[in-house]
Amino acid sequence: MFSLGPQAARYGAAMLSAMLLTALPAGAMEVGAAVLRIDYPSLAPISRYELVPDDLGFAGATLANEDNQTTGAFLGIDFTAEYAAVPPEEASDALARLMEAGHDKIAVLARAPELLALSEQAGEGALLLNVSAAEDALRSEQCRANVVHVAPSRAMRADAVAQFAIWKKWPRWFLIHGSNPEDRALAAAFEAAAAKFGGKIVETREFEDTGGSRRTDTGHVLVQRQIPVFTQGAEEHDVVIAADASDVFAPYLPFHLWTPRPVLGAAGLRPVTFHGAHEAWGATQFQRRFEALSGRYVREEDYQTWLALRIIGEAAIRTNEAGAAALRDYMLGSAFELAAFKGQKVTFRSWNGQLRQPILLYDGRITASVSPQDGFLHQRSTLDTLGLDAGESKCTAFGPPK
């Protein structure tokens, strides 16, 4: 499937009207960006509130393109965006088509294996902006010079949670992880975060993914008996840390634990890049613009895709350049900065192309806290207390830290 669909067509129309608002000078520079989304077969989420919308990511991109276009109209820069959503087996063809159409700046929503394959295929002249893959290896030994990471890594999210728990003086953690590889990787990130910030994992248990009947009529009855038994008799702990990247069990933990404790991680207090209730630092304006455009609340993937296209836009506006190479240089340089509705500018780590950004701690209704927490200091930027620091990343594709 390689089509825009009715929703995307609507965005096209919105884009066109934005362009007509202010006539562009003749000979305007064109800056195009593409968004390539790989749609994997997946189960429905545990909560209906998290059903995946068709325009996931694209809606954020459309908003960013409109924001860029408004600014571009004053400068003689014409911003455009093109979208593609395909299953994994068609990823390569989709990238080829976008590149044939002239795209060299492409935001990608994909998992690590497809992202790496796309990076290989895109080659040196292109720049991919990783919007969703969380693997720390992509920011370390598997880093690629033509991939920058807008999505935070697992380590960044785990560190954000760890800092909060330590700030609260809750150092004893009961770690519960799922049985799938990505759940175990997330558990490893929490283990590393514990070591980094002085948390102690007093016990680890694995919740096996056996399929289950979680959304059936009687699912909750089963869960109400399973979870207390599963969590019974754990070592004395202050909090439960849930590592459930597969969305199998974590949402059931908070009210079913044997020992009543706060849950952090995949349920309870969750580390997110953004959510639909975030209002601080002018975010209300972002939310209103997004909702007017899409008719729904923003998702993390939308915010991250918005960031990716705004990063391209900001680099083009400041440099008056359109090519991927020039924009990449500017993004990774010290002059680049972008306001992102999170209270401080976001910038890139020069050693692995990771975007520095605050992580919101979200309880499902409000921003309960924001990491980095007070008191976690760093010689370069407090944001570098989250995720792989210069000395920890094995990435060499970006040269030495600047």
Added chain:
Amino acid sequence: MILKASLPALLFALGTGAAQANKVFVTNEKGNTVTVLDSESWEVTAEFEAGNRPRGITISPDGKLLYVAASDDDTVRVFDTESYEELYTLPSGPDPEQFALHPTGNPLYIANEDDNLVTVTDTESRTIKAEIPVGVEPEGMGINPEATFMVNTSETTNMAHFIDTSDYKIKHNILVDQRPRYAQFTADGKTLYVSSEIGGTVSVIDMTGPEPVTRTKIGFEVSGVLPEWLQPVGVKVTSDGKWVFVALGPANRVAVIDAQSDEVVDYILVGQRVWQMAFTPDEKYLVTTNGNSNDVTVIDVHKQKAIRSVQVGQQPWGVVVQPDMAQ
């Protein structure tokens, strides 16, 4: 608690002090009220309802009309500065935040944060004269002393737009640092200061040439305060053009800049999340709104020292001081 002009204030008003006391009006964004203070006693004399999410606030040149941007009501509410009664509303376009009043008192130039527009409202006929498309999230509004240009800053576009007041056309655009918040001309109109909250700088723009040109950018540094908390918002310049005061938001400080050297010479500790500021007409005092500590700080301008803080309503945002009134 809503007070109508309290007894001490009335008693005070009967006195005949040498210096004239002025009313200081503060919008309380979360409390949905305006607090009134007396600029001599620094006591709160009244608090009145001002609509939903009152932010931008200004006053007519004769001191009789108070304009309040009630952001969540999508309107500008106009109050009598004596009775505190709401007289009427002005059409503002959606989500008005900051505005600038023409020196004659008409029209009012309003930034509409949600609609990428500046709305020009005739304050007498109470009608919209023009809507001007600008950048994303228009915020700061300034006007030069001759009233030939107004300046709007757009927070996501990161520009200062120079709009000709005769034909409402944008004549120049200048890119500034991230999230420009406030635009303030010097009294002689030769210099424009634009604060960038997330960029952490104030752009100093030379207005004496054929086109506005950025002369320099001023950054801030306070030992013991993380650089990301130094977020410039409100800007005020003494009428002699010598001193620039910059509110630094969550850094809880007001920076004092020597305008000759463009150097920061001092940081004055004030309340939490210092936002907007206003001078008393004699420029003896500068009043700052502190959104997180729900108070205002009074700064002695000559001594460059904070002299007191006064509790106001919930989340104070904007402040304006009534000009000297004919006795």
